[in-house]
Amino acid sequence: MILRDTLDFLLYDWLDASALTARPRFAEHSRDTFDAVLDTCERIAREKYAPFNRLVDTEEPRAEPAADGSLRVVLPRATHEARAAYAESGMLAAAQDYEHGGMQLPYLVEAAANAFFSKASVSIGSSLLTVGNANLLMAHGTPLQQRVFAANEFNGRWAGTMCLSEPQAGSSLSDVATRAVLEDGSDPLGARYRLKGNKMWISSGEHEMTENIVHLVLAKIPGPDGKLAPGVKGISLFIVPKFLVDVAGPHPDPLPQAGEGGDGSAPLRVTLGPRNDVALAGLNHKLGWRGTINTLLNFGEGKFPVDGQAGAVGYLVGQPGDGLRCMFHMMNEARIAVGMAAVTLGLAGYEASLDYARTRTQGRPLRSSASAAGAAGKDASQPPVRLIEHADIRRMLLAQKATCEGALALLLYCARLVDEQHTGTPEAADEARLLLEVLTPIAKSWPSENALEANSLAIQIHGGYGYTRDFPVEQYWRDNRLNMIHEGTHGIQAIDLLGRKVRIEGGRGLTLLAARMQATIEKAQAHEGMHHDAAALAAALERIGQVTHAAWAGGDASEALANAVPYMQAFGHVVIAWIWLELALAAIATKSEAARAGLVGAKTYFYHYELPKIGAWLRVVENRDTTCAALPEEAF
């Protein structure tokens, strides 16, 4: 199925997106308005993103000296145009209230629509950080911060970043060394600090696509002794704009104006002031995602002194010490977005290799009966067949389909839970929250590992041509390799899952998930063709329960978590098996016979080829195998 057909099936035949329009927040929507959004995004992605995916890979962003002695970033024109078209579509504010210029779109539809962009060009389509940044301010910023910063991000005039990592502390936020010292507690934009430190891996940290850039920066406020507290507790969050801002006169009213702008997020008249003390130190050159600007930023080194002083001006968001809580507020969505990037890259490779397999001829079919010599023969007098007529090519195609469509379904299921969390009944919202806690590590990790493997199969189907830069599949594979690393590595997701998510609130998240799976199993048992699969899923689910218990039976975290990654791999396979049973049940209602056969085929593939793999992964978790952890360092 092409992506649009798959989305239609998932949204309407499976997740009943239309039902959301019964809720007050989405009451003005209908399937028609949802479809219009999908149409628009599909078109912009086709016209402004896809044709330039190779170009942005080849013409990487480059830093060159600017007139003021700093470094500026030069980008291909295509990147500017794609960003402009995206902003113009209104998708930056898709989820916002009507009164703030938003669309009040369900997150489910927003996520589905954004899939077109990441499939067309994952490294151009990086506007999601701006949305995440502005969403965070809508949740934790003051009304004035919202009207000055978030509103100008939603309308596309400004862009946003997330500045967490530092060169010496990648995944380890407790080692953040950026310092923030109070300068003026009464600034209307928020308590004003001066920041000094270096931030690494900052996407879109410097560019000229927008008038301003809103950096959200994690930094520590030193204690009375001038020292930074160890751990994550001392971390606070700051808005650090590239250009300082002047808000409508010298003493703007920080309170929302009733009538003009409702609760405070309509943009105020803002003029840009001098450059803040944030300087591009360099660009990172990566294996993939080469169209994305990835920067090392120096805050407060004195390159652009403000009022004659070194130190980047930053405005506190939320309370001191509350930085991580604010930042992680948007973590589920950010991780779903990574999973979505992985899965759309997988789908792009699937589509390319399916197309290739349907058109390229290569070799002959096997004779079905082996020759007397015992060797399998081919009949050279026959004309060559298309690649798709070879069994192993079909295996590699179906593996991609089962991986990518299954993962896409999981991601949209999670997106639907986000909507439930925001607009459902209190019980439904609470259940959705807990399910998201458990499912998010899978939604992020499973596609990033398995859709990467799907991309490798797409290369394999192309043979030698797939290994050249004349075909798109090698780029998909390179791009996809990032997804196991950013937004929390595989190892961190696994520790989050087994160390926390399946255990919080007495394991209630896992219990809720098991109940949903059980409901699917019961539905499937009623179907002739699915009761074997239902039994397999029931057995797998039981194993997950046993092994989760066994992992923690010793009460020792380092022992339990030594095999957290194999646990997560198995858990992910069980979740995707459940999703496939769901999809096969939903497929019964679809009109297209080919689509139904494809969905049922992919489900069968997953149950026959993939689900049995959990045995090997779970074995070491259950045994709390310490072969790796116990090996002396000098023995490696």
Next chain:
Amino acid sequence: MILRDTLDFLLYDWLDASALTARPRFAEHSRDTFDAVLDTCERIAREKYAPFNRLVDTEEPRAEPAADGSLRVVLPRATHEARAAYAESGMLAAAQDYEHGGMQLPYLVEAAANAFFSKASVSIGSSLLTVGNANLLMAHGTPLQQRVFAANEFNGRWAGTMCLSEPQAGSSLSDVATRAVLEDGSDPLGARYRLKGNKMWISSGEHEMTENIVHLVLAKIPGPDGKLAPGVKGISLFIVPKFLVDVAGPHPDPLPQAGEGGDGSAPLRVTLGPRNDVALAGLNHKLGWRGTINTLLNFGEGKFPVDGQAGAVGYLVGQPGDGLRCMFHMMNEARIAVGMAAVTLGLAGYEASLDYARTRTQGRPLRSSASAAGAAGKDASQPPVRLIEHADIRRMLLAQKATCEGALALLLYCARLVDEQHTGTPEAADEARLLLEVLTPIAKSWPSENALEANSLAIQIHGGYGYTRDFPVEQYWRDNRLNMIHEGTHGIQAIDLLGRKVRIEGGRGLTLLAARMQATIEKAQAHEGMHHDAAALAAALERIGQVTHAAWAGGDASEALANAVPYMQAFGHVVIAWIWLELALAAIATKSEAARAGLVGAKTYFYHYELPKIGAWLRVVENRDTTCAALPEEAF
């Protein structure tokens, strides 16, 4: 272990390379002479290859117009110098007789020594095609062909290529469309033909590193009706030199001269004539192996007419129609070389990530007891620990070690079989031949799939830094992706294994392999710490036998082979499990306690984490699962 220590263990503690010196061919060798070769190769690789691995990736070969209107290839100076150092080392003629300037080195030692080059820079270290080309001529060429062409390849003055694939026929040699028409059956260099056609994926197809290039070209001789016969039977093999050659006067004696050059491979005085009608049509730009020149060559298009006529001059090697047999004579060694490239890339990544894990600090250790809240905690007041102190990092390191050292051992085991085939007793030689038939598809496929995964783990250990081009691991991963494609794709290896190799001679190859495994199992049963593993290997071996039988029980090749790849994956895991049991037994005798712990740890890792995976793969083979093959095309 570093590579040299691993090689020492494998060659001397395990494979008893010294015993080869008891054979007449190797009688003048000793461990000292073997070590001297290893020393030299290690040094050249360190000085001339490793420092330039990133440079040759960045400064790809480029084609530019030459004075004569053709395209010439420009390479970095480092590539010229590396090639010169390699030629000077004598390694091109390592296996040749003393009287032809060779070293009469066992293939085992040659393969081990070449590992240094592919580990240092796989895409510079591509001299193996020249050796393969010349070896083929030593087996199938006339004495004069050997003295003119092979001898000048062994001494490094000329280089060689293998021209099999064509743009329309990648893996499908039966579709070769290059035509060869007889011009003069009495040329002393061999029956002279004129060739016309296009050859794709030709490594080192054009360059100026050597005075001449000897292309070995597969082409079809048309029948009396002017048509090319279908299938592979009509394929013949031709020597097509880039520059035509004049051999010592107008009528050289084609027979070997007794005394001066023995049996015909000592070089004659040869002068280079005019350019032959072979033209570079373009360079392929790949995901990896960017230091290697990969070309599309046009033969006989008239760019360089010979005697006023279009058509590349080629000299027949062997008999008409015998081309494939000649070409595949060297196939086992060529495939072992691909496996070696894969495994050395894996080892390079392992070494880099081990080094990184030992020095980079990141995060805190887990508290061993979980907190009351049920979440696993970290103590931020502790200083950060080195990456290698995290259990998941150790898991990823040990996975790489188990994969790469195990695969290296298999490859050297195969190399040792090549020596046995050439210098063993008739029975031993025959047994070695059959074992190689069965093991070669594994020696090629298993490292190319699994060492690629090891490279991915090396990236993962580096976190975000591993994804940048500032660290070497992303290049290893890109380079390694080729190995599942060239020299017979994964799919082709799998069909070769299950369709032919386990069945030829009534399955005697498989029986021989099983007997060797059984011998290892019996040795291991005697050891306290290994009898569990011995039992696991015995059970796995039995499963392989059952499933092989079940796959063919229906007698239908297309059904049996539909899951040939999962079969090969499982078969490979069983072979590597066997190798690890062998290595753990050999480790008992080693002097280094750390090395012993490492080998036993890697063995244990493989038995606990990897071998259990065969269940899922074998299931679909045993069931002759047709989920993929049977899915209607429109359902994808």
